[in-house]
Amino acid sequence: MTEPHFERQVDRSHMQVSDEVAIQIENMNKWYGQFHVLRDIDLTVQRGERIVIAGPSGSGKSTLIRCINRLEEHQQGKIIVDGIELTNDLKNIDKIRREVGMVFQHFNLFPHLTILENLTLAPIWVRKTPKKEAEATAMHYLEKVKIPEQADKYPGQLSGGQQQRVAIARSLCMKPRIMLFDEPTSALDPEMIKEVLDTMIELAEEGMTMLCVTHEMGFAQAVANRVIFMADGQIVEQNNPHDFFNNPKSERTQQFLSQILGH
Numbered sequence: 001m002t003e004p005h006f007e008r009q010v011d012r013s014h015m016q017v018s019d020e021v022a023i024q025i026e027n028m029n030k031w032y033g034q035f036h037v038l039r040d041i042d043l044t045v046q047r048g049e050r051i052v053i054a055g056p057s058g059s060g061k062s063t064l065i066r067c068i069n070r071l072e073e074h075q076q077g078k079i080i081v082d083g084i085e086l087t088n089d090l091k092n093i094d095k096i097r098r099e100v101g102m103v104f105q106h107f108n109l110f111p112h113l114t115i116l117e118n119l120t121l122a123p124i125w126v127r128k129t130p131k132k133e134a135e136a137t138a139m140h141y142l143e144k145v146k147i148p149e150q151a152d153k154y155p156g157q158l159s160g161g162q163q164q165r166v167a168i169a170r171s172l173c174m175k176p177r178i179m180l181f182d183e184p185t186s187a188l189d190p191e192m193i194k195e196v197l198d199t200m201i202e203l204a205e206e207g208m209t210m211l212c213v214t215h216e217m218g219f220a221q222a223v224a225n226r227v228i229f230m231a232d233g234q235i236v237e238q239n240n241p242h243d244f245f246n247n248p249k250s251e252r253t254q255q256f257l258s259q260i261l262g263h
Contacts, residue, residue: 010222011205017225020047021080022178022209023068028077030063037063038074039233047177050210052220055230056256061213064230065180068211069093069100082177098126101171105183107163109155109170115142116151119170127174134173141169145199161192165199172203179203181212217260221245229253 023045030038038060045051053061066072067079070086070093079086081096109118119138123129129137142148145165147158155163164184171179181200185193197219204210204223214220220227220241227244229237229252237250245261248254 010201015050015204015225016048016207018047021045022047022049022082023211024078024080025068026078026080028067028074028079030060030067030072030074030076037233038067041077041235043228043235045178045209045211047209048207049226050204050208050224051212051226051228052224053211053213053228053230054215054217054220054256054260055236059230060233061230062182065102065182065211065213068178068180069097069102071102098174099176100178100180101174101176102180103164103167103171103182103184105187107155107160107167109163109166111155114152114154115147115158115166118155118166119173122170123173137173138169141172142166144172144202145169146195159192160188161195164188164192164196168196168199168203178209178211181210181214183213183215185214185216215260217245217257229256231256 021044023043025041025043028038028041029036041064053064055061063072067074068081082099084092084095086092086096110121113121116135116138119141120131120134123134123137124131139148139151142151145168147162147165150158150162155166158166184200185196188196193216197216200212200219201223224241226238227241228235229250231252237248237253245257248257
């Protein structure tokens with residue numbers, strides 16, 4: 001196997017992984033009715049890690065990260081985020097969601113609100129941030145994702161790539177310590193993918209803890225410190241990008257990489 005190529009140079013100087021545990025998953029299982037969708041998942045994520053989760057459709061990748069902020073409920077095992085265990089306790093769920101940002105495949109912006117209003121809604125209502133402060137924070141993150149001039153427009157007036165960057169900025173306005181990405185580029189045209197990946201790379205360069213479900217293997221090679229391969233609801237293999245791409249151990253991983261990288 002050869003490593004995928006990624007054009008952009010990535011600055012790793014601030015990509016420090018600490019000993020602090022951000023996410024701990026122990027023997028986690030989930031079913032949809034009779035279908036066992038996640039099987040005996042064990043995963044520890046250190047603060048500052050950038051983890052890419054890869055695998056075929058239906059392998060449980062998206063379900064796994066949706067369990068981390070309780071968008072999906074697990075039936076067995078433990079999920080602990082920032083020292084708080086995810087249970088049915090709504091206060092704990094709320095605390096964790098304040099610390100964990102999520103960006104989806106589809107942008108989920110409110111079409112009847114301006115871009116600025118989309119970004120300030122949660123800080124004002126959830127964090128009780130004063131409106132002026134929320135707007136200043138929103139403009140800061142719109143600058144960060146390089147579309148401050150779109151603040152007064154509506155989502156329907158923006159391209160797909162711009163809307164996804166707004167979705168990332170909206171998550172950042174809640175000041176999360178962890179970011180989850182669920183195939184953030186898969187609904188985009190090829191020319192828009194780079195602008196979204198560039199935004200994600202900048203986040204990684206600043207040391208954000210990130211879990212990203214994606215088929216963008218060049219991004220995984222350039223940014224991740226660990227790549228996880230899932231199949232049939234299980235973690236089959238995980239390794240640093242160099243070894244993952246050059247020396248995959250599992251036959252399932254080898255088959256997947258040969259298909260996705262065209263070898």
